[in-house]
Amino acid sequence: MSDAIHQGEPRLIEVRKNVLKQNDIVARELRNQFRGRGMFVVSLVSSPGTGKTTFLERTLTLLQPQFQVAALVGDLATENDAARLARSGAPVKQITTGTLCHLEAAMVQKALEGSGWGSIDFLFIENVGNLVCPSSYDLGENLRIVLLSVTEGEDKPLKYPTIFNSADIAVLTKMDLADAVEFNEDAAMANIQAVRPGMQVFKTSAKTGFGMDGFLHFLAQQRSLQPGLAEVRKP
Amino acid sequence: MSDAIHQGEPRLIEVRKNVLKQNDIVARELRNQFRGRGMFVVSLVSSPGTGKTTFLERTLTLLQPQFQVAALVGDLATENDAARLARSGAPVKQITTGTLCHLEAAMVQKALEGSGWGSIDFLFIENVGNLVCPSSYDLGENLRIVLLSVTEGEDKPLKYPTIFNSADIAVLTKMDLADAVEFNEDAAMANIQAVRPGMQVFKTSAKTGFGMDGFLHFLAQQRSLQPGLAEVRKP
Numbered sequence: 153m154s155d156a157i158h159q160g161e162p163r164l165i166e167v168r169k170n171v172l173k174q175n176d177i178v179a180r181e182l183r184n185q186f187r188g189r190g191m192f193v194v195s196l197v198s199s200p201g202t203g204k205t206t207f208l209e210r211t212l213t214l215l216q217p218q219f220q221v222a223a224l225v226g227d228l229a230t231e232n233d234a235a236r237l238a239r240s241g242a243p244v245k246q247i248t249t250g251t252l253c254h255l256e257a258a259m260v261q262k263a264l265e266g267s268g269w270g271s272i273d274f275l276f277i278e279n280v281g282n283l284v285c286p287s288s289y290d291l292g293e294n295l296r297i298v299l300l301s302v303t304e305g306e307d308k309p310l311k312y313p314t315i316f317n318s319a320d321i322a323v324l325t326k327m328d329l330a331d332a333v334e335f336n337e338d339a340a341m342a343n344i345q346a347v348r349p350g351m352q353v354f355k356t357s358a359k360t361g362f363g364m365d366g367f368l369h370f371l372a373q374q375r376s377l378q379p380g381l382a383e384v385r386k387p
Numbered sequence: 388m389s390d391a392i393h394q395g396e397p398r399l400i401e402v403r404k405n406v407l408k409q410n411d412i413v414a415r416e417l418r419n420q421f422r423g424r425g426m427f428v429v430s431l432v433s434s435p436g437t438g439k440t441t442f443l444e445r446t447l448t449l450l451q452p453q454f455q456v457a458a459l460v461g462d463l464a465t466e467n468d469a470a471r472l473a474r475s476g477a478p479v480k481q482i483t484t485g486t487l488c489h490l491e492a493a494m495v496q497k498a499l500e501g502s503g504w505g506s507i508d509f510l511f512i513e514n515v516g517n518l519v520c521p522s523s524y525d526l527g528e529n530l531r532i533v534l535l536s537v538t539e540g541e542d543k544p545l546k547y548p549t550i551f552n553s554a555d556i557a558v559l560t561k562m563d564l565a566d567a568v569e570f571n572e573d574a575a576m577a578n579i580q581a582v583r584p585g586m587q588v589f590k591t592s593a594k595t596g597f598g599m600d601g602f603l604h605f606l607a608q609q610r611s612l613q614p615g616l617a618e619v620r621k622p
Contacts, residue, residue, distance in 0.1 A: 200540075285488060314486065333538075333564065
Protein backbone atom coordinates (compact mmCIF):
# COMPACT_ATOMS: atom_id res chain seq x y z
CA MET A 153 0.00 0.00 0.00
CA SER A 154 1.14 3.55 -0.59
CA ASP A 155 2.03 5.75 2.36
CA ALA A 156 -0.79 8.07 1.42
CA ILE A 157 -3.39 5.37 1.95
CA HIS A 158 -1.77 4.41 5.25
CA GLN A 159 -1.89 7.99 6.44
CA GLY A 160 -5.56 8.28 5.56
CA GLU A 161 -6.78 5.23 7.43
CA PRO A 162 -6.52 6.13 11.11
CA ARG A 163 -8.49 9.33 10.59
CA LEU A 164 -11.23 7.47 8.71
CA ILE A 165 -11.48 4.89 11.48
CA GLU A 166 -11.63 7.61 14.14
CA VAL A 167 -14.44 9.47 12.39
CA ARG A 168 -16.32 6.22 11.77
CA LYS A 169 -16.07 5.30 15.45
CA ASN A 170 -17.60 8.66 16.28
CA VAL A 171 -20.54 8.03 13.92
CA LEU A 172 -21.05 4.58 15.45
CA LYS A 173 -21.01 6.04 18.95
CA GLN A 174 -23.68 8.58 17.98
CA ASN A 175 -25.70 5.75 16.45
CA ASP A 176 -25.56 3.84 19.73
CA ILE A 177 -26.96 6.84 21.60
CA VAL A 178 -29.90 7.12 19.21
CA ALA A 179 -30.39 3.33 19.29
CA ARG A 180 -30.67 3.47 23.09
CA GLU A 181 -33.35 6.17 22.82
CA LEU A 182 -35.17 4.04 20.26
CA ARG A 183 -35.02 0.95 22.47
CA ASN A 184 -36.64 2.88 25.33
CA GLN A 185 -39.26 4.22 22.96
CA PHE A 186 -40.05 0.73 21.58
CA ARG A 187 -40.45 -0.61 25.12
CA GLY A 188 -42.64 2.31 26.14
CA ARG A 189 -44.94 1.74 23.17
CA GLY A 190 -45.13 -2.03 23.71
CA MET A 191 -43.45 -2.82 20.39
CA PHE A 192 -41.38 -5.92 19.72
CA VAL A 193 -38.92 -4.97 17.01
CA VAL A 194 -37.37 -7.41 14.55
CA SER A 195 -34.75 -6.45 11.97
CA LEU A 196 -33.79 -8.46 8.89
CA VAL A 197 -30.35 -8.45 7.28
CA SER A 198 -29.05 -10.41 4.31
CA SER A 199 -27.39 -10.25 0.94
CA PRO A 200 -29.39 -8.57 -1.85
CA GLY A 201 -31.66 -11.20 -3.41
CA THR A 202 -31.94 -13.54 -0.42
CA GLY A 203 -35.69 -12.98 -0.34
CA LYS A 204 -36.09 -10.69 2.67
CA THR A 205 -39.09 -8.89 1.16
CA THR A 206 -40.95 -12.06 0.12
CA PHE A 207 -40.27 -13.59 3.53
CA LEU A 208 -41.42 -10.44 5.30
CA GLU A 209 -44.55 -10.05 3.16
CA ARG A 210 -45.57 -13.59 4.14
CA THR A 211 -44.73 -12.94 7.80
CA LEU A 212 -46.80 -9.73 7.91
CA THR A 213 -49.75 -11.47 6.24
CA LEU A 214 -49.67 -14.44 8.62
CA LEU A 215 -49.23 -12.38 11.81
CA GLN A 216 -52.01 -9.90 11.09
CA PRO A 217 -55.02 -11.90 12.27
CA GLN A 218 -53.49 -11.92 15.76
CA PHE A 219 -51.19 -8.91 15.96
CA GLN A 220 -50.85 -5.28 14.93
CA VAL A 221 -47.84 -5.25 12.60
CA ALA A 222 -45.94 -2.61 10.64
CA ALA A 223 -42.74 -2.46 8.63
CA LEU A 224 -39.94 -0.09 7.67
CA VAL A 225 -37.83 -1.05 4.68
CA GLY A 226 -34.47 0.36 3.61
CA ASP A 227 -33.04 0.56 0.12
CA LEU A 228 -30.58 2.83 -1.65
CA ALA A 229 -33.24 3.68 -4.22
CA THR A 230 -36.86 2.90 -5.24
CA GLU A 231 -40.00 2.35 -3.19
CA ASN A 232 -40.49 -1.12 -4.74
CA ASP A 233 -40.20 -3.06 -1.51
CA ALA A 234 -42.65 -0.85 0.38
CA ALA A 235 -45.16 -1.40 -2.44
CA ARG A 236 -44.63 -5.17 -2.25
CA LEU A 237 -44.93 -5.29 1.55
CA ALA A 238 -48.05 -3.09 1.49
CA ARG A 239 -49.85 -5.90 -0.36
CA SER A 240 -50.00 -7.63 3.03
CA GLY A 241 -52.33 -4.87 4.21
CA ALA A 242 -49.89 -3.77 6.92
CA PRO A 243 -48.73 -0.16 7.24
CA VAL A 244 -45.32 0.14 5.58
CA LYS A 245 -42.81 2.93 5.11
CA GLN A 246 -39.81 3.05 2.78
CA ILE A 247 -36.49 4.60 3.84
CA THR A 248 -34.19 5.43 0.94
CA THR A 249 -30.55 5.76 1.92
CA GLY A 250 -29.06 7.25 -1.26
CA THR A 251 -25.52 5.87 -1.28
CA LEU A 252 -25.45 4.43 2.26
CA CYS A 253 -25.27 0.62 2.45
CA HIS A 254 -27.10 0.31 5.80
CA LEU A 255 -29.84 1.83 7.95
CA GLU A 256 -28.92 3.94 10.96
CA ALA A 257 -30.89 4.36 14.18
CA ALA A 258 -31.61 8.02 13.36
CA MET A 259 -33.29 7.03 10.07
CA VAL A 260 -35.56 4.60 11.91
CA GLN A 261 -36.35 7.27 14.50
CA LYS A 262 -37.22 9.83 11.84
CA ALA A 263 -39.37 7.39 9.85
CA LEU A 264 -41.33 6.42 12.97
CA GLU A 265 -41.84 10.04 14.04
CA GLY A 266 -43.48 10.85 10.73
CA SER A 267 -45.48 7.63 10.45
CA GLY A 268 -48.55 8.50 12.50
CA TRP A 269 -48.81 4.81 13.35
CA GLY A 270 -50.83 3.85 16.43
CA SER A 271 -50.19 0.81 18.61
CA ILE A 272 -47.94 -1.84 17.09
CA ASP A 273 -47.18 -5.31 18.48
CA PHE A 274 -44.49 -6.17 15.95
CA LEU A 275 -42.39 -3.67 14.04
CA PHE A 276 -40.20 -5.17 11.32
CA ILE A 277 -37.20 -3.33 9.90
CA GLU A 278 -35.87 -4.69 6.61
CA ASN A 279 -32.32 -3.41 6.25
CA VAL A 280 -30.53 -2.60 2.97
CA GLY A 281 -29.39 -5.81 1.27
CA ASN A 282 -25.76 -6.06 2.36
CA LEU A 283 -23.73 -8.62 4.30
CA VAL A 284 -21.19 -6.12 5.62
CA CYS A 285 -22.36 -2.58 6.42
CA PRO A 286 -25.48 -3.24 8.55
CA SER A 287 -23.62 -5.38 11.08
CA SER A 288 -22.18 -2.43 13.04
CA TYR A 289 -25.39 -0.40 13.38
CA ASP A 290 -27.65 -1.05 16.35
CA LEU A 291 -31.24 -0.10 15.45
CA GLY A 292 -32.61 -0.70 18.94
CA GLU A 293 -34.24 -3.93 17.79
CA ASN A 294 -35.15 -6.85 20.10
CA LEU A 295 -34.24 -9.48 17.56
CA ARG A 296 -31.93 -9.38 14.54
CA ILE A 297 -32.42 -12.07 11.91
CA VAL A 298 -29.82 -12.91 9.29
CA LEU A 299 -31.28 -14.61 6.21
CA LEU A 300 -29.37 -16.94 3.89
CA SER A 301 -30.90 -18.38 0.72
CA VAL A 302 -30.11 -21.86 -0.55
CA THR A 303 -29.07 -20.33 -3.89
CA GLU A 304 -26.19 -18.20 -2.61
CA GLY A 305 -23.60 -20.72 -1.41
CA GLU A 306 -23.10 -22.63 1.81
CA ASP A 307 -19.90 -20.81 2.81
CA LYS A 308 -21.39 -17.33 3.25
CA PRO A 309 -21.29 -17.56 7.09
CA LEU A 310 -17.53 -18.20 6.93
CA LYS A 311 -17.01 -15.32 4.52
CA TYR A 312 -19.18 -12.82 6.40
CA PRO A 313 -18.75 -13.88 10.04
CA THR A 314 -19.46 -10.43 11.51
CA ILE A 315 -23.03 -10.21 10.24
CA PHE A 316 -23.77 -13.72 11.51
CA ASN A 317 -22.27 -12.79 14.87
CA SER A 318 -24.33 -9.61 15.10
CA ALA A 319 -27.59 -11.53 14.47
CA ASP A 320 -29.66 -13.47 17.03
CA ILE A 321 -31.09 -16.17 14.78
CA ALA A 322 -30.67 -17.32 11.17
CA VAL A 323 -33.34 -18.13 8.59
CA LEU A 324 -32.65 -20.27 5.53
CA THR A 325 -34.85 -19.05 2.66
CA LYS A 326 -35.96 -20.52 -0.69
CA MET A 327 -35.86 -24.10 0.65
CA ASP A 328 -38.17 -25.02 -2.27
CA LEU A 329 -35.12 -24.53 -4.54
CA ALA A 330 -32.77 -26.67 -2.42
CA ASP A 331 -32.80 -29.67 -4.80
CA ALA A 332 -32.55 -27.56 -7.98
CA VAL A 333 -29.38 -25.85 -6.73
CA GLU A 334 -27.96 -28.98 -5.01
CA PHE A 335 -27.95 -27.17 -1.67
CA ASN A 336 -25.72 -28.87 0.91
CA GLU A 337 -27.74 -28.31 4.08
CA ASP A 338 -25.26 -30.07 6.36
CA ALA A 339 -22.43 -27.82 5.15
CA ALA A 340 -24.51 -24.66 5.56
CA MET A 341 -25.56 -25.65 9.09
CA ALA A 342 -21.99 -26.56 10.05
CA ASN A 343 -20.71 -23.22 8.72
CA ILE A 344 -23.31 -21.26 10.70
CA GLN A 345 -22.39 -23.17 13.86
CA ALA A 346 -18.68 -22.63 13.17
CA VAL A 347 -19.03 -18.85 13.30
CA ARG A 348 -21.89 -18.72 15.81
CA PRO A 349 -22.08 -21.86 17.97
CA GLY A 350 -25.61 -22.62 19.18
CA MET A 351 -27.33 -20.26 16.75
CA GLN A 352 -30.96 -21.23 16.13
CA VAL A 353 -31.75 -21.73 12.44
CA PHE A 354 -35.19 -21.84 10.78
CA LYS A 355 -35.58 -23.52 7.40
CA THR A 356 -38.27 -21.81 5.33
CA SER A 357 -39.84 -21.21 1.95
CA ALA A 358 -42.01 -18.11 1.81
CA LYS A 359 -43.23 -19.33 -1.58
CA THR A 360 -44.65 -22.66 -0.37
CA GLY A 361 -45.13 -21.65 3.28
CA PHE A 362 -42.73 -24.38 4.44
CA GLY A 363 -41.40 -23.70 7.94
CA MET A 364 -43.31 -20.45 8.46
CA ASP A 365 -45.46 -21.82 11.31
CA GLY A 366 -42.45 -22.70 13.42
CA PHE A 367 -40.89 -19.31 12.77
CA LEU A 368 -44.07 -17.38 13.65
CA HIS A 369 -44.54 -19.43 16.81
CA PHE A 370 -40.97 -18.52 17.80
CA LEU A 371 -41.63 -14.80 17.16
CA ALA A 372 -44.79 -14.78 19.30
CA GLN A 373 -42.93 -16.61 22.05
CA GLN A 374 -40.01 -14.16 21.96
CA ARG A 375 -42.44 -11.27 22.22
CA SER A 376 -44.25 -12.79 25.20
CA LEU A 377 -40.92 -13.34 26.98
CA GLN A 378 -40.14 -9.61 26.77
CA PRO A 379 -41.00 -7.86 30.05
CA GLY A 380 -44.18 -5.77 29.71
CA LEU A 381 -45.01 -7.07 26.20
CA ALA A 382 -47.04 -10.16 27.11
CA GLU A 383 -50.45 -8.64 26.33
CA VAL A 384 -51.56 -8.84 22.72
CA ARG A 385 -54.00 -6.21 21.54
CA LYS A 386 -55.96 -8.11 18.92
CA PRO A 387 -58.17 -10.93 20.25
CA MET B 388 -32.04 12.67 12.67
CA SER B 389 -30.29 13.97 15.75
CA ASP B 390 -28.00 16.98 15.49
CA ALA B 391 -25.11 14.80 16.56
CA ILE B 392 -25.44 12.61 13.49
CA HIS B 393 -25.78 15.67 11.28
CA GLN B 394 -22.62 17.17 12.72
CA GLY B 395 -20.70 13.95 12.12
CA GLU B 396 -21.52 13.54 8.46
CA PRO B 397 -19.57 16.28 6.65
CA ARG B 398 -16.33 15.22 8.30
CA LEU B 399 -16.88 11.58 7.37
CA ILE B 400 -17.59 12.52 3.78
CA GLU B 401 -14.51 14.72 3.64
CA VAL B 402 -12.23 11.96 4.94
CA ARG B 403 -13.83 9.44 2.60
CA LYS B 404 -13.24 11.72 -0.39
CA ASN B 405 -9.60 11.88 0.61
CA VAL B 406 -9.33 8.07 0.66
CA LEU B 407 -11.04 7.85 -2.73
CA LYS B 408 -8.65 10.45 -4.17
CA GLN B 409 -5.66 8.44 -2.92
CA ASN B 410 -7.21 5.33 -4.44
CA ASP B 411 -7.47 7.06 -7.82
CA ILE B 412 -3.76 7.90 -7.72
CA VAL B 413 -2.83 4.26 -7.07
CA ALA B 414 -5.34 3.08 -9.70
CA ARG B 415 -3.65 5.31 -12.27
CA GLU B 416 -0.26 3.78 -11.43
CA LEU B 417 -1.81 0.31 -11.71
CA ARG B 418 -3.35 1.10 -15.10
CA ASN B 419 0.05 2.17 -16.45
CA GLN B 420 1.62 -0.98 -15.01
CA PHE B 421 -1.05 -3.22 -16.57
CA ARG B 422 -0.50 -1.60 -19.97
CA GLY B 423 3.26 -1.90 -19.64
CA ARG B 424 2.98 -5.61 -18.88
CA GLY B 425 0.48 -6.28 -21.68
CA MET B 426 -2.29 -7.32 -19.31
CA PHE B 427 -5.99 -6.91 -20.01
CA VAL B 428 -7.67 -6.59 -16.64
CA VAL B 429 -11.27 -7.55 -15.93
CA SER B 430 -12.98 -7.01 -12.57
CA LEU B 431 -16.18 -8.70 -11.39
CA VAL B 432 -18.66 -7.16 -8.97
CA SER B 433 -21.98 -8.52 -7.71
CA SER B 434 -24.05 -9.36 -4.69
CA PRO B 435 -22.75 -12.24 -2.53
CA GLY B 436 -24.04 -15.51 -3.97
CA THR B 437 -24.49 -14.37 -7.57
CA GLY B 438 -21.98 -16.96 -8.71
CA LYS B 439 -18.91 -14.84 -9.46
CA THR B 440 -16.50 -17.60 -8.44
CA THR B 441 -18.22 -20.35 -10.44
CA PHE B 442 -18.43 -18.05 -13.47
CA LEU B 443 -14.79 -17.07 -13.12
CA GLU B 444 -13.59 -20.67 -12.62
CA ARG B 445 -15.28 -21.61 -15.89
CA THR B 446 -13.88 -18.53 -17.64
CA LEU B 447 -10.31 -19.25 -16.49
CA THR B 448 -10.61 -22.89 -17.58
CA LEU B 449 -11.94 -22.01 -21.03
CA LEU B 450 -9.45 -19.21 -21.73
CA GLN B 451 -6.34 -21.16 -20.76
CA PRO B 452 -5.73 -23.10 -23.95
CA GLN B 453 -5.29 -19.77 -25.73
CA PHE B 454 -4.23 -17.23 -23.10
CA GLN B 455 -2.11 -16.81 -19.98
CA VAL B 456 -4.64 -16.03 -17.25
CA ALA B 457 -4.47 -15.26 -13.53
CA ALA B 458 -6.89 -14.13 -10.84
CA LEU B 459 -7.02 -12.11 -7.64
CA VAL B 460 -10.04 -12.67 -5.42
CA GLY B 461 -11.26 -10.51 -2.53
CA ASP B 462 -13.23 -11.60 0.53
CA LEU B 463 -13.55 -10.37 4.08
CA ALA B 464 -12.45 -13.78 5.35
CA THR B 465 -11.43 -17.28 4.15
CA GLU B 466 -9.32 -18.45 1.23
CA ASN B 467 -12.21 -20.60 -0.09
CA ASP B 468 -12.57 -18.77 -3.39
CA ALA B 469 -8.86 -18.89 -4.21
CA ALA B 470 -8.97 -22.65 -3.60
CA ARG B 471 -11.98 -23.00 -5.91
CA LEU B 472 -10.46 -20.86 -8.67
CA ALA B 473 -7.14 -22.71 -8.43
CA ARG B 474 -8.93 -25.86 -9.63
CA SER B 475 -8.84 -24.21 -13.08
CA GLY B 476 -5.06 -24.58 -13.03
CA ALA B 477 -4.55 -20.80 -13.25
CA PRO B 478 -2.39 -18.91 -10.76
CA VAL B 479 -4.69 -17.38 -8.14
CA LYS B 480 -4.19 -15.17 -5.09
CA GLN B 481 -6.65 -14.40 -2.30
CA ILE B 482 -6.91 -10.92 -0.79
CA THR B 483 -8.67 -10.86 2.58
CA THR B 484 -10.05 -7.44 3.51
CA GLY B 485 -10.97 -7.99 7.18
CA THR B 486 -13.95 -5.70 7.68
CA LEU B 487 -13.71 -3.76 4.40
CA CYS B 488 -16.57 -4.37 1.95
CA HIS B 489 -14.52 -3.70 -1.21
CA LEU B 490 -11.08 -4.01 -2.75
CA GLU B 491 -8.87 -0.93 -3.11
CA ALA B 492 -6.25 -0.29 -5.77
CA ALA B 493 -3.44 -0.49 -3.19
CA MET B 494 -4.51 -4.04 -2.22
CA VAL B 495 -4.35 -5.11 -5.85
CA GLN B 496 -0.94 -3.45 -6.24
CA LYS B 497 0.43 -5.20 -3.15
CA ALA B 498 -0.95 -8.61 -4.16
CA LEU B 499 0.58 -8.31 -7.62
CA GLU B 500 3.97 -7.20 -6.28
CA GLY B 501 4.23 -10.33 -4.18
CA SER B 502 2.84 -12.70 -6.78
CA GLY B 503 5.95 -13.48 -8.79
CA TRP B 504 3.67 -13.99 -11.80
CA GLY B 505 5.23 -13.76 -15.26
CA SER B 506 3.45 -12.61 -18.37
CA ILE B 507 -0.34 -12.51 -18.17
CA ASP B 508 -2.80 -11.87 -21.00
CA PHE B 509 -5.90 -11.65 -18.81
CA LEU B 510 -5.92 -10.74 -15.13
CA PHE B 511 -9.28 -11.17 -13.40
CA ILE B 512 -10.10 -9.42 -10.14
CA GLU B 513 -13.09 -10.83 -8.26
CA ASN B 514 -14.25 -8.13 -5.85
CA VAL B 515 -15.87 -8.68 -2.44
CA GLY B 516 -19.53 -9.65 -2.87
CA ASN B 517 -21.29 -6.32 -2.39
CA LEU B 518 -23.58 -4.18 -4.54
CA VAL B 519 -22.61 -0.88 -2.89
CA CYS B 520 -19.04 -0.45 -1.66
CA PRO B 521 -16.99 -1.57 -4.70
CA SER B 522 -18.65 0.92 -7.05
CA SER B 523 -16.52 3.90 -5.97
CA TYR B 524 -13.12 2.19 -6.14
CA ASP B 525 -11.23 2.24 -9.42
CA LEU B 526 -8.89 -0.77 -9.58
CA GLY B 527 -7.26 0.30 -12.85
CA GLU B 528 -9.21 -2.39 -14.72
CA ASN B 529 -9.97 -2.28 -18.47
CA LEU B 530 -13.41 -3.80 -18.07
CA ARG B 531 -15.74 -3.98 -15.09
CA ILE B 532 -18.47 -6.61 -15.19
CA VAL B 533 -21.53 -6.53 -12.94
CA LEU B 534 -23.14 -9.94 -12.49
CA LEU B 535 -26.80 -10.52 -11.65
CA SER B 536 -28.22 -13.98 -11.00
CA VAL B 537 -31.72 -14.99 -12.03
CA THR B 538 -32.44 -15.97 -8.41
CA GLU B 539 -31.97 -12.55 -6.85
CA GLY B 540 -34.80 -10.45 -8.25
CA GLU B 541 -35.27 -8.49 -11.43
CA ASP B 542 -35.29 -5.07 -9.75
CA LYS B 543 -31.73 -5.09 -8.42
CA PRO B 544 -30.50 -2.64 -11.13
CA LEU B 545 -33.11 -0.09 -9.99
CA LYS B 546 -32.19 -0.57 -6.34
CA TYR B 547 -28.41 -0.43 -6.87
CA PRO B 548 -28.05 1.93 -9.84
CA THR B 549 -24.54 3.12 -8.94
CA ILE B 550 -22.89 -0.28 -9.30
CA PHE B 551 -24.60 -0.82 -12.66
CA ASN B 552 -23.48 2.62 -13.76
CA SER B 553 -19.89 1.96 -12.71
CA ALA B 554 -19.75 -1.28 -14.74
CA ASP B 555 -19.06 -1.64 -18.48
CA ILE B 556 -21.15 -4.74 -19.21
CA ALA B 557 -23.61 -6.97 -17.33
CA VAL B 558 -23.71 -10.77 -17.10
CA LEU B 559 -26.85 -12.67 -16.12
CA THR B 560 -25.80 -15.84 -14.26
CA LYS B 561 -27.55 -19.12 -13.33
CA MET B 562 -29.76 -19.00 -16.44
CA ASP B 563 -30.29 -22.77 -15.94
CA LEU B 564 -32.47 -21.85 -12.93
CA ALA B 565 -34.54 -19.25 -14.81
CA ASP B 566 -37.66 -21.44 -15.09
CA ALA B 567 -37.44 -22.79 -11.54
CA VAL B 568 -37.43 -19.26 -10.09
CA GLU B 569 -39.89 -17.84 -12.68
CA PHE B 570 -37.28 -15.32 -13.79
CA ASN B 571 -38.79 -12.44 -15.74
CA GLU B 572 -36.07 -11.79 -18.31
CA ASP B 573 -37.87 -8.91 -20.02
CA ALA B 574 -38.23 -7.08 -16.71
CA ALA B 575 -34.57 -7.64 -15.79
CA MET B 576 -33.41 -6.41 -19.20
CA ALA B 577 -35.68 -3.36 -19.06
CA ASN B 578 -34.41 -2.49 -15.57
CA ILE B 579 -30.77 -2.72 -16.67
CA GLN B 580 -31.51 -0.48 -19.67
CA ALA B 581 -33.40 1.95 -17.44
CA VAL B 582 -30.34 2.64 -15.27
CA ARG B 583 -27.74 2.13 -17.99
CA PRO B 584 -29.15 2.66 -21.51
CA GLY B 585 -27.33 0.62 -24.14
CA MET B 586 -25.54 -1.64 -21.68
CA GLN B 587 -24.48 -4.94 -23.26
CA VAL B 588 -25.81 -7.98 -21.37
CA PHE B 589 -24.61 -11.60 -21.63
CA LYS B 590 -26.93 -14.42 -20.55
CA THR B 591 -24.96 -17.32 -19.10
CA SER B 592 -24.93 -20.48 -17.04
CA ALA B 593 -21.49 -21.47 -15.81
CA LYS B 594 -23.00 -24.80 -14.76
CA THR B 595 -24.22 -25.84 -18.22
CA GLY B 596 -21.84 -23.66 -20.23
CA PHE B 597 -24.74 -21.77 -21.82
CA GLY B 598 -23.67 -18.42 -23.24
CA MET B 599 -20.00 -18.78 -22.28
CA ASP B 600 -18.75 -18.88 -25.89
CA GLY B 601 -20.25 -15.51 -26.73
CA PHE B 602 -18.84 -13.99 -23.56
CA LEU B 603 -15.33 -15.36 -24.17
CA HIS B 604 -15.39 -14.18 -27.77
CA PHE B 605 -16.30 -10.69 -26.50
CA LEU B 606 -13.40 -10.75 -23.99
CA ALA B 607 -10.84 -11.73 -26.64
CA GLN B 608 -12.19 -9.03 -28.93
CA GLN B 609 -12.00 -6.36 -26.20
CA ARG B 610 -8.43 -7.34 -25.48
CA SER B 611 -7.42 -7.15 -29.14
CA LEU B 612 -8.98 -3.67 -29.42
CA GLN B 613 -6.72 -2.38 -26.63
CA PRO B 614 -3.69 -0.53 -28.08
CA GLY B 615 -0.57 -2.64 -27.72
CA LEU B 616 -2.37 -5.77 -26.49
CA ALA B 617 -3.18 -7.40 -29.84
CA GLU B 618 -0.47 -10.04 -29.66
CA VAL B 619 -1.39 -13.21 -27.78
CA ARG B 620 1.45 -15.14 -26.22
CA LYS B 621 0.14 -18.70 -26.40
CA PRO B 622 -0.18 -20.15 -29.91
